[in-house]
Every structure is written in C-alpha cells, then in structure tokens.
Amino acid sequence: MRQEHQAFLATLEQFIPAERLISDPLQTLAYGTDASFYRLLPQLVVKVETECEVARIVSAARQQEIALTFRAAGTSLSGQAITDSVLLILGDGWSGHEILDDAQRIKLQPGVIGAQANLYLAPFGRKIGPDPASINAAKIGGIAANNASGMCCGTAHNSYRTLDSMRLILADGTLLDTGDSDSVDAFRSSHQSLLEALDSLARLTRANEQLSQRIAHKYRLKNTTGYALNALVDYADPIDILQHLMIGSEGTLGFISEICYRTVPDHPHKASALVFFDRLQTACEAVALIKPTPVDAVELIDRAGLRSIESKAGMPAIIEQLPADAAALLIETRAGDEPRLGQQIEQILQAISALPTSEPVQFTSDADTCAQFWAIRKGLFPAVGAVRTTGTTVIIEDIAVPVEQLASAVADLHRLFEHWGYSEAIIFGHALEGNLHFVFTQAFDTEEEIRRYSGLMDDVAELVTARYEGSLKAEHGTGRNMAPYVELEWGKEAYNLMWELKRLLDPQEILNPGVILNRDPKVHLSNLKPMPAANKLVDACIECGFCEHTCPSRALTTTPRQRIALWREISRLERSGEDPARLASVRGDYTYQGEETCAACGLCSTACPVGINTGDLTRAIRHDRHPEGSRSANWIASHFAGVTKAGSLLLNSADKVHGLIGTSNMRRLTDTARKLSGNRVQQWTPAMPTGNPQRRKDLPVADSSRDKVVYLPSCASRVMGPQRGSASEASLMDVTARLLEQAGYQVIYPDNLESLCCGMPFQSKGLFDTAANKAGELNRELLHITENGRIPVYSDTSPCSLRLGEQLDPAIKLYDSIEFIDRFMMERLDITPMDEEIALHITCSATRMGQATSLKRIASRLARKVVIPEGIGCCGFAGDKGFSTPELNASALRNLKPQVEQCSGGYSSSRTCEIGLSHHSGIEYRSIVYLLEQCVKTTTQRRTGTEVEH
Secondary structure: OOHHHHHHHHHHOOOOOHHHEEOOHHHHHHOOEOOOOEEOOOOEEEEEOOHHHHHHHHHHHHHHOOOEEEEOOOOOOOOOOOOOOEEEEEOHHHOOEEEEOOOOEEEEOOOOEHHHHHHHHHHHOEEOOOOOOOOOOOEHHHHHHOOOOOOOOOOOOOHHHHEEEEEEEOOOOOEEEOOOHHHHHHHHHHOHHHHHHHHHHHHHHHHOHHHHHHHHHHOOOOOOOOOOOHHHHHOOOHHHHHHHHHOOOOOOOOEEEEEEEEOEEOOOEEEEEEEEEOOHHHHHHHHHHHOOOOOOEEEEEEHHHHHHHOOOOOOOHHHHHOOOOOEEEEEEEEEOOHHHHHHHHHHHHHHOOOOOOOOOOOOEOOHHHHHHHHHHHHOHHHHHHHOOOOOOEEEEEEEEOOHHHHHHHHHHHHHHHHHHOOOOOEEEEEHHHOEEEEEEEEOOOOHHHHHHHHHHHHHHHHHHHHHOOOEOOOOOOOOOOOHHHHHHHHOHHHHHHHHHHHHHHOOOOOEOOOOOOOOOOOHHHOOEOOOOOOOOOOOOOOOOOOOHHHOOOOOOOOOHHHHHHHHHHHHHHHHHOOOHHHHHHHHHHHHHHHHHOOOOOOHHHHHOOOOOOHHHHHHHHHHHHOOOOOHHHHHHHHOHHHHHHHHHHHHHHHHHHHHHHOHHHHHHHHHHHHHHOOOOOOOOOOOOEEEOOOOOOOOOOOOOOOEEEEEEOOHHHHHEEEEOOOOOOOOHHHHHHHHHHHOOEEEEOOOOHHHOOOOHHHHOOOOHHHHHHHHHHHHHHHHHHOOOOOOOEEEOOHHHHHHHHHHOOOOOOEEEHHHHHHHHHHHHOOEOOEEEEEEEOOOHHHHHOOOHHHHHHHHHHHEEEEEOOOOOOOOOOOOOHHHHOHHHHHHHOOOOHHHHOOOOEEEEOOHHHHHHHHHHHOOOEEEHHHHHHHHEOOOOOOOOOOOOOO
16 A cells, blocks of 8 residues: 555544455455446545545545545446545445435435335336436446436436435535535535636636537537536526536546435336338438437447347347348337327327338337347347457447437448457447447457557547537546547537636545546556456456345455456466466455355346356355365265254254253353354354254155145255244244145155255355256156156245256256245135235345245235335355355345334245344244245135146
8 A cells, every 4th residue: 555545544544444444455456346448456445334424534635635536336337436546435324215295306325226216216106317227236326426317318317407406525525415505505605715616617608609509519419528517507506506517527526425306207108119120221210200209218229239139039030131231229108098108109100100111110018028129228238248259348338429410420430340340349329319339349458459449439539529519428427438538529618617617626636536537648548457368157247347236245345246356367367477476365365255255146147237147156166176076075965864864953952052051151152162163163143943853754645636746845944943932833844735735735745855955055165066966866856756747846945946947857847935836826725914014035046036026926915014125135144154154144134124123024935044034133034935824724725726837
C-alpha cells in the first residue's frame, strides 16, 4: 500500500470497523474488476454502511487529497467503477425504500437492486422508469449515477426525467436533501457561493443561443456522454440544477445516498411481435412509421445478430432462411385492458401494412411466446461472449443517431467492422431512440490488437459525431473508454463548461478522477484487463457481475465473478512463471477466500448470461486436491448403510448430552472442542437434528386400486429427525409416507434403501468417480423398482432431486417433492389453510429446477400469509458447510431474522438447509410437507383428482 493510503487507512480505522477495511492483495485484486474491459487495483476497499460514514470518508479524503471511487453493483461497462486508489462499496445498510403517494413516488437507497424496486411497486401497477438490461443485478445508485435507461425507457422515463428529489453528499462532505425544505434552506446559506456560481453558469448557457441549441439537439437523442448540460437550460433553481447534474455524473461530482423517483405505469396487458424483413432499410423505415403509434419498445436486430442465435433451440425456423441483408424488429405494446391493447396492436399493424415483411406479422399476448421472443433479444450479447476465442474479451458499445438515419448508420458501422477485421460483430438496439449497440470480441495481448481497437474507436467516434451528430454513449455512461472523445462530440465550448462544473463541485478532483473528463487522449487504451484462459468451465465468463447478488458468500469473501478473476490470475502466473512467491501467496489465500467459502450452489448460473456455474470450477479445484481414488471416500460409499446409521446414532447421542447439560453448556462445550481441534470438530447449534431411527420399511401389500409411487428419501431424511423441541416429533419420512397414502397412493420403497445415495456428498467435494458410482447404483435400483420407469419416483429433498435429474436414466420419471405435491397431490387432498403467517425459503436447487412458483403456490394454499425474505437466496449451508464453515451460513442469512421473527414457522424443501435457517432465524424451519399435513383433514382418503403421468 502506498504511504499516503496507509495514512488514510489509519484515519478510517478511527471510525470504520477493521472487517470493513480491505487491503489484502487477494481481495483488492478481486475488487479490481467491474463489467468493463479495464482493471485497476485499489489500494484500499471500504464497505460503507451509512451516510455519516460516507461524509466522514469524503471529508478525510479531501483533507488528505485521496481519490475515491463509489461502486454499487459494478455492472458498468465503461470503466467507471474501478480505481487504483480507494474504492467505496455499499454494505447492507443501503437497501431501504419508502413508497409514497399511493406509489406515484418511491424513495430508494442506492443499494436496492432495480428489479427489487419494481417488485415493491408491482402491487400498485407501477414501476421505476429506468429499465436497463442489467436491472436484475444493477443497483439504484449505479442506475442513477449512470443515467441508465433500457428497452422501454427511452428519454422520457430515465432517471433525469423521473427524478423527484435526492439526498446527496458533495466533495466537501456536506449532505443535502433536496426534498427537505430545512436541508435546502441550510444548504442555500452554507453554500451560497456554489449556488451562485451554478446560477451564473446556467444563465450564461441559456444566453448562449448556439450552445443552448446544441444542448437541446444532443438530448433529443439518448445521451450519457459527458455531464448533463441540459440541467443548465432545463432548470432555473440552482438546487434543481445541482441534483440533475448528479444524474449521469458517474460518481465524479458527489455520492447519491437516496433518490426519490416519480414512477410510471406498468400496464398488465402486453403483446409482442417478432417481425422479419428481407432488407435492413425496410426494417428501419418501419421504425419511423411505428414511432408515432402507442408502442412501448422496438428492438432492432441485424442479420449478423440473427445469425448468432439462429441455430439455438426454440428459434423460429425462418431465421436460417433469411437473406444476407435481413433484419428483425421485436415490437412490444402495453395497455391497461384487453380492448385497448387490441386497438394499439391494430394501429401498429396499420402503420406498417404497406411494407413488405418476410412473413405475415402476428402479435401474441401469450406469456411463454413473448418470453421466447425477448430471450432472443437478450441472448445476443451472451451469444457473442460465449463463443469468443479464449483470451479475448467481449465489448459492447452503444451509440445513438437520429431515427431517420438508422439504416445508413448500421450500414456504415458494418463497413467499419469489415475494414478493421471484426467479422463477428453484431448490431442490435433500441430502435425507437436510434440507439444502437454493437458487440464484438477483442484481444488486448499484443500492440497490434490494441492499435486495431484504437483505430476502430477513432473511426466510430468520427462517424457518429461528424456524420450523424449523434451520441457516442447513449446509455452505458462515458466512463474511461469514451472520455478521450467527449470534446470531439460536444465541441470545445461545451467541453470547457463541463470542466468548469467539475472544478466547481470537486475542485481537488478527488471523486472518481479520470472518469468522464480525462486529459489523457489514450486513457481508453490503458489498464486493459487481461482475460487469460483459466478453466474451460469458466473461460466464457465476461465478468459482467450479474451473478454477484445471488452468491451466499458475497459479504464474507468473494463472489463468482471475483473467483473467476482470481483464478484467471492464478492461471496466468502459473503459465508465465514470473513471480513464484506471489503465485504461492495467491493460491494459498484463494483456498479459503475462493474455494472453502464457495457453497457451489450454482445459483450464479441462473443469473449468468452465458450460463456459467462457478460451483463447477470449485468442485474441479477440490477434485484436483483429492486423488480420485480416495480410499476414505470409497470406503464410505461401500459401507454407506453403516455410515448413515452411525450418523443417526451420533446425532441422538449429541441430543442426549444436550438434554442433560442444557443449551448454554452444550454450546460452550462444543465451541471449545471446535477451537481446540483447529475447527476440525463440526459446529453445533441448538437447531441440530435428532437422529432418525434407521429401519427397513417392508413393501406394502399390493393394492391394484391405488396408483403406485416409489418414495426415495434422501440420506439426510433417513439420518436426520426433527430438532429438539420441534413442533412435530415425526420424521420427514413418516410424514411424507402418511400424506402419500392419504392422497391415495401405494408407497413403494427401493430395495437396499439404506445403502443408496445420489452421490451429491461426494460430488460436492470433487470426488467425481465415487459420486458417479453411487448415482449409477441408485439408477440401477430405480430402474428395477419403477419397472423401467413405469412407476414415478417421489424425491423428498430438492438438492438431491436436482442432481438426480442430471444423472438418472431418462426413462425414470423423477419428481421433486414440490413438483409432485403441486401437480398431483393438492387436488387429491382436503385442505384447510392455517390462519398463520409463515416464512418460506426457496432453496437454490428448487430455483434452478424452476420450482419456485410451484412452492409459492403450495404455501399460499396452506397459510394466510407467506413471507419470502428479501435478499435470501442460497442459505450457504451447502450440505455440510454449515457444520464445517459455519461463517458462510451465518453471512448468507445475516439479514434473515428481522424479516421472519413474526412468523409462526418456516418451511422449505431441504433438511440440511433447514438446520441453518432455524438457527439464524429464531423460528423452526421444516419441510413444506409438515405444513401440508397440518392442513389436511385426517379422514382424507381420495383417489380422485390429477393422475400421475406414467
């Protein structure tokens, strides 16, 4: 760490806890990555929790002249969220929201994810205006600071246009709340000279007719290049000017600690059409004709873009038959009711009726079909990223041109791609705004490649600014990669005005220096991020960060994006041999930071645009650390019945000791044993299960009048009973069997049940051969007991169901408990809902299997109110990680208890997950099957209802 930063760290240590001050080389390397193609290694990373902390840090930075950069989710594409100085990241204290005026307005803190804000507003039929493609991961702070827009947002509903008020912290540490008259009055008094200077600049700008007209022209298009100079002409009050300058300022003028948006309608009725044209020119003519109609989104996809996805499953067959100059428009219209929607569709169809299309135009309001259409559009960026050459990065740029010049701009861009050798480049974009995205792959490992990239960007900048008077950054923010071109786009007078604003609000240039305005004409070619091959499982990663909010270790150690970035560095060091000492240090630190604290749950794959499961990398690393023929693993697998029986006996023994000495003494005893053993003794908690008696179930007498079902209890269900003091003393096996019989099924158990296992405990530790052997053994038994798939299989634990679904013979019809209950049992049972408020945990495996909706539907039928806690995805228990690495479970569930403490109980679909959930929530979590049994009349004996699919 540089000397000046050591002094700054000493200052922060006076009021920031040590665990939130990160300076070790591994983690600063991890935080050196955002979604852009740049890398800078921060000297210090600070997790901030409050406005007071930010204000004190900013004040200290001003006194010591230390540069600060703010980061929300780090999904920015232009290098605006990285630094080689001090990086401030948002902790848990920034997720507040307040709905105002019947949801006409909403206050949001910067740590709220955009999609979550819309979930808050959904019951009111409203949403926030900005709708970036990254909305499921991007946080409000970044959305506002970059003026991010999206497919439907346009220029009318972005952060600038829908801003009502904000709380902001300036470079001198002052907090201003523009929605509080007292705060505003105090600020007018304390910062009179600043406001007078802003007022003067605004008056001069409005009086400069040529400059005013240029600003008006620039913002008729989508534009995030440079500062929001339109604030100087749109508003007279310096307070309004100031808060609107903050929008799109990328953290270079201040910190937005809260924003109040005016919301927009979220119409429930929607229809989409994917329209193909043989000529790009015709598609662009259609855009101009559609623009005046009641349309919400029009996405243009060029022929190269269509070609990149034409061979994927589910794509319309016509795509492969389209000519070389073809293009497509994805059109969406929304309305408050069905009749209005029909009228709008008719208006759109009428507008383009004279234009030739490759096939007849058909709108659909079918949700699945519409989702498929939009999946085509959203799949374009990852389609390029997933097939790029290893070692290259994928770059997405965005420009805007007048809509009437859309076709010629696309043609000109294609000529530039051909000239510079970017044959794989594709173009798509928000056509209504003339906003084009172009995606291409780029290596930065040679000077020639860097020169090629530089040449392309110089030509693009000249083309967009000179020929089309467009914007070089329509919605992705200026960042570092367009900073050299701001003056080219805006002209010297406007550029100098931007510098005046920067010096006025940040005279020492301590806030994100080098971003937006930069005097280095080659800054966009500096600090380029290496993307070396690391492992074929993750080489397709584009480091976008969409995965990070799903990761249970994100607040403890590293995230999937960071793990991959670190493993790339380890791989690079291994190949280069340049620094053996550093390699040894990084590898050693990675063991805990990257591998041991990875739950390997795979939730990251559900958010990843290219489907990467970073857990696969973790398991591969564990595999390399364990010889495949591990004698202990093979012995356990061969003696599985005895091992599980011993496990059950051990749990019962521990429970008896617990009963004898009490909870406090038991905790002290086990904590001491764990500490003395160097954490080799597993963590004990009061939520530990009792042992489930191991007993062989005899097959029931055949009953031809009942449907048969094979019940496959997981090894966890067979070993673990309820926790001490549970609301029910019955095991999951007993409750499940009773319910299946009540629903009219004849329950059958596999032979040799006690020895069977799906192999997951071995797979998660990288013992692949042992895992495969156990899965194969189970597969053979299930083929036998199900009569080659004639009888369905009920699996009572979601993680096991997920693995079995990937391993079993396709002939075997396996159903997870959630799916089986939802599809086949609910209609067979007489259910009386409980008048209770319950908590529901959707396991990562249930999410990956697409069972979340089914589980919510079941729970809603069984209880008056269902609470699904925010920010709780994977619980981090991860099989046995809750015992061996309990801090992972604790971190993942750190925000659980306050959200569920009013609930009568919690329910899920994984016995091990329920141990950690019970411990960290203060309420007992059990399988959803227990709640179902409570709600079912004991006299139910019906066979009518949905038949199981055989």
